[in-house]
Amino acid sequence: MSLQKITSKAITYTLLTLVTLFFLIPVLWVVFSSVKSPVELYKWPPSLLPKTITFVNFETAFKKGNFGLYFYNSAVVTIVSTIITLVINTMAGYALAKYKFYGRDFILVAFLATLMIPLEIIMIPIFVVIRSLGMINSLWGIIIPPAATPTGVFLIRQYLLGVPDELIEAARIDGASEWRLFWTIIVPLAKPVISVLAIFSFMWRWNDFLWPLIVISDPQKYTIQLAISNFMGEYNVDWPSLLAMSVIAMIPVLIVFLIFQRQLVKGIVTTGLKE
Template sequence: MKGWSKAGVYAALIVISLLFLFPVLWVVLSSFKNNTELYAWPPQIFPRQFTLDNYAAAFNKGNFGVYFLNSAIVTISSTLLLLFINSMAGFALAKYRFRGATIILIGFISTLMIPLEVIMIPIFSIISMLGLYNSLLGIIIPPAATPTGVFLIRQYLLSVPDELLEAARMDGASEWKIYRSIVLPIAKPILAVLTIFSFMWRWDDFLWPLIVISDPGKYTIQLALSNFIGEYNVDWSSLLAMSVITMIPILIVFLIFQKQLVKGIVTTGMKG
């Protein structure tokens, strides 16, 4: 009975997984259909004849190589900057004792309750005053420090023994060397979590680039996808093809960091 019960749980999990994956599978398979099959009724899951014409048409209609490069620059730069700043802030709040540390932490956490729409106008005003409007830096810099990242890293580093850091100081290690040689290697799991989250946030971001960027040559991939939506019709064939391509970078990043992701989420929840 125990074996049957276990098999039933696995079967239920497989069915639930297929239900969640079905929309993604539908998009991927539909991107290989021609227009006749795409609009056929009743709809068919698998294309009768696989074709790459949708992908070729999408690249011919728009300069997607430039859009992909812009998105890659924004996403990678923002993620690296976020990891660097958040890890230093989290380390400071976890391991340094100074007046006002608790107030700073509470201030960071309280910003999580503020919707982005509330602070969007002030951020845009600052970006404009700094001359970063209509530039990729205007997208990269604002999310460089996130309260979520600082809090997660701080919680993770609370379990690192203070004696380990004191021993390094007694051996003559500088604070920068402690951060680089001890803190960063220990924090790999939580940094992997933030890498995946930041990559997804920046790669899929549409609203902020739409506000900051006005030059079509500096569009990110999400802004480029919106070009397929016209006033009276939607170019579904090209839109589906490019949507599939936009999934690939996130999937690759997730596959690279998936083990660290699970470890980071589990261990972070155990720290306090």
């Protein structure tokens, strides 16, 4: 191996290591701080590693709220919303990729253009619609609005552009209905990109804070993110409890990523930008 290649690899690995540490150190600080005693947590200068490990912060946090209920609410919102998102986005992406109809390209561009519109601009109209449907203070008020995502539709469409039209036409000639064609051919072929969208949707819904904050005011309907925000008062912050529950809130996302990381990488690699 030449000196140039060795130098190039060394620089690449060094940069990748620095980027990894840049993202990893804050997470490690939260995890290690959650098992410090309150006295050690507020000690100056701060240290990354705890001198003694204690779980008193977790005990205190669980005593301050019904976190079993909050986890249940978050799980319901995340799972149901992810399922609805996968169905709607896959159908929309399939239609935009394989059906030819007037205005298809305009619909795609208009749909993708919504990516440039922040939630803060459209949340009032959405809130009015949700209120008129009687979904305020309901978990459905969190689940329904973000069900169709431009990112998801775009990912599915781009992936399905690589599916040969001849395969779909052959299925139609054999007598397959559009419904059967979708569920028995398109969905199995799109499993890699559907897995990617499922992981993204799970993380989006689990970590969502702003929209649930607007829709939910009943503490019995709080998600885990809203419950964690209760540790932040007007004049002080209960950092030990907040850090402890933040670590607990990380666990489901981490588990999902570890289980489906291969599908995530495969889906991203096989989702090309085709025209």
